[in-house]
Amino acid sequence: MSDADTGASNNGPEMVQINLRLSKAFLEDIDTTWEEQGFNSRSEFLRYAARDAIKHPEFSREGWKQIAASE
Template sequence: MSEADSSSNQTTVQIRMPDTVLDDVDATWEELGYTNRSEFIRAVLRDAVKHPEFDRADLKAMLASEVDIQKGRTHSSDEVKAEYGLDGEGESMAEG
């Protein structure tokens, strides 16, 4: 835990959320290696504040990519270049 996270520097904040959301939080924090629910929620909020450009669509794309990788659905750079007609310099082979 960083110095900024020490209990002497923290303020208690109460929030309300649907039980279904809390169930999802509880099913997630331990699986991801957090010590407790509060630590997980602080990390999620910190990430949302520090990286507001990172949105749900980005997360979904990353998760879909991770599933593809885990299932072996990957392509070499040469396969991608061939599929999209790229010569490796970002230009189309047809434009060459």
């Protein structure tokens, strides 16, 4: 994998690109949210959300399933 593929830079940790499948409606909600909350990009917002979910695992897997099912 090249540096271009991973987003590696001299300024921070190596970034790896992933693919994620979401419903169109959920993606629209994500886009509205990151813009309203002042994030610079969708990627920045999703990294923040993933980091927050790992650092603060208040929801069980079942709780997340219920949230996803309500979308």
